[in-house]
Amino acid sequence: MIKQTHPLILTGLVGTDALMTCSSWAIAYYARFQTSLIPVSKGVPPFDVYWRLIMPILVMWIVIFHVSGLYRPRRGSSQAEEFVTIFQAVTVGMILLITFNFFYPQSSYSRLVLLYFWGMNIFAIGISRSLMRSLVDYARTKGYNLRHILIAGAGNLGRELTRKAHTYTELGLNVVGFVDDDPKKQGKMIDGTPVLGTLDKINKIIQERGVQQLFIALPMTAHDRVLELLESVDQECVDVKFIPDLMQYISLRVGVEELDGIPIVNLRESPIQGWNGVIKRGFDIAFSLLFIAICSPVMLLLAALIKLTSPGPILYKQTRMGLDGHVFDMYKFRSMRVDAESKSGAVWAKKNDPRRTRLGSFMRSTSLDELPQFFNVLAGDMSLVGPRPERPPFVQKFRERVPQYMLRHKVKSGVTGWAQINGWRGNTSIEKRIEYDLYYIQNWSVMFDLKIILMTLWKGMINKHAY
Template sequence: MQQTRIHTDRSNIVWFHRFTDVLIPIFSLVAITQLFSEQWHDRYLIMGILGGLLFIFSAQFVGIYVNWRGRSLFSSFKLILSAWLLTWVSLIAIAFLAKDAQNFSRIIIVEWALLTPALLMGYRLILRLFLGNIRASGKNHSRVAILGAGQIGLNIAETFQSNPWLGYKVVAFFDDNPELQGEKFGKIPVLGSTLEIANAAKNGDIDEVFICLPLRAEQQIKHILTELTDSTVIVKFIPDLFNFDLMHAKWVDVNGIPVISVFDTPLSSKTSALLKRIEDIILSSIILTLISPIMFVLAIGVKLTSPGPVFYKQTRIGWNGKEFSMLKFRSMPVDVEKSGVQWGSAKNKTNTKFGQFIRATSLDELPQFLNVLKGDMSIVGPRPERDVFVEQFRKEIPRYMQKHMVKAGITGWAQINGWRGDTSLEKRVEFDLHYINNWSIWLDLKIIFLTVFKGFINKNAY
């Protein structure tokens, strides 16, 4: 009965979220029009309702309503901004196709775009504080025992203690290590061995049990589960994956069957890939329009300072290991690499004086926005390498080829963190994989923003 009640409470709150998420864009638009004394008409009503409906669809897509109880406030805010950005882009596209944009006040639209996500985040903050106060006062919480005081057990306990609004109160650890019994972790005692947890469950001292034992303890887990069947506690199993390279794995559901997705990326979804492609087309078109005068000046500079073509084409390896020709402004004399290339020799490359300048400022990379527009690259993604180096690195660096699960980029998470040029390739791959595992439009925009301040001029750029 208790498990049903908890599930029902969570379901009710999710539906409450959805209902509120539809209303907030409508009421915020009404408030803005009243504040600026704008005449309210049916087009505003349609836009408000459409904005609310599009937001809950976008929120469902980015995962706002899924596993929300264990999510940090900052992560929730990022998801809200991502969903609102998708909503905003969709509304702009609809207004453009309907040729009806002239009937809306630009001030009203801009203020509405800023106020609505602030209200959506503020409402969730208030609700979280309200639930947290209720549960911190000892009401509506579950008494939890954790089976296994290892890293997984300690992590889950810390999560529950740091987020009292979740409604879980950890009352005890149980572990077979005699050195741990009698100890306390974060004021939580280790009461005894794993075999003693059944007695605590039968006595009604706990409501839920989280099993956090290593996978090798299969027989022990089976025995404990058998013992716990003689009680009414809720039992949950968290597998210890620290012994495997599964720290970035995700749980997915395949027709009701739980599956661990070990090597994957959000961009494996066709919808996510389409959104990123739309992002690339829109942003690269805008950027190319803005930088076209600069590119024209740079082209003249390359031509006047060194004989030969303006552009330099390099064969690089991109998405799915496919080759493409990457464009750069030529910074070296013609045929300087005819005797071969060597990775990690950027400092020793023979550049023209003008070429040295455009390499140090990363201006030689600007033609790659044409690669983005064409579809060979993305604005944000792992930097591509030449085919000869890829064959070498894939044998030397674990998981190296997984950086090709997405399109190569002009800038990336590794680059804005300083891993570029002649720096550690292992660290660069580590940061690339973090980006691939955690991709979102919000992360792309963050990287693009930081590139303006950290990505162009860098001590490792040559």
């Protein structure tokens, strides 16, 4: 596929990443135990004890790097952006190692070794990636591994493909030109690419220009012309790729499946499936356990205060709608009177809401009432990050009024989300909230989840709309 990294480049990236990681781990051990940087007071553990961990580290690093997009074409990004991604990926790996160290003290590893490894690994992989990028760019300038492509159709689709090919030079696509039946475009340059002739001349152009791949980017109205074109190039030794004119219908990530040889295009496919779903679930389990362990003293204190300051249960159970429209019970610390909705029914909280208890006002303004939802995450009803779940009566109202509202249910609901940390929580614009939720789904990655969690801890728990 076009977006895939060339197998030789991919092998080089994985190999150098593994080599740099192994070297960093070994150097971190020797820097801690074989130098006098910081005196060793508890004895020197055998190197074998540390080296046995290298294979699990390599597997985890490769998975994290894959999920972070470090093995895909960098899509025109700068070296600085790639270094930031490396920093984030290695940091996520280190958090997982530290979590392992925390829960399994019998296999405890030196924190200084982990710190040294973290810094050395980021530096080493950053340098090796920079050298690899320079080597690939040099090879491209010399004409190695270039694919000469011809685009049938100089409309919006064809022009967009040309712009992508010119921008993402690491793909190695050399656009030799367009073919198009519009007489006004003949002999002209479009976005720096010549129109070489009409579709009837395509065989001659393929042979003269040494075209290796033909991209058909004709509109849906030109169905008959596409069939004629396919029949015409049947005589040529050229790869044919078809770009469907479906951009206006795509709302989530697009994907292609196959049903016994029949290609099927997904226009509304969630990216969090398969291995991505497994990785996100593992991320949720690890971090929810960590947050439960860290927050347990606060949760015990709040539970005692709720019981002492107002009659009624400590926890409040509320039905919410989550993944694929399934409902579940979401838990919160009770922040309102027991009979808060006995007369009004399901309504949103409002500023200075008289239904709140005195402690409840504080908990809601600081989002501390949401802490029990880590148990929802652990149970699998929710994720740490995702669109906030809504109550079914509100969902029924919004789905009729807000376009694409139900797409937010293509992923698990979250304790926090991209919309919430950008201020769209509580009684705010539903349209803006959906816009941010869909952006999150379309651009999901582990790094994006980690960014949202860190931003939540930094600025998202206290909000003027949290009441």
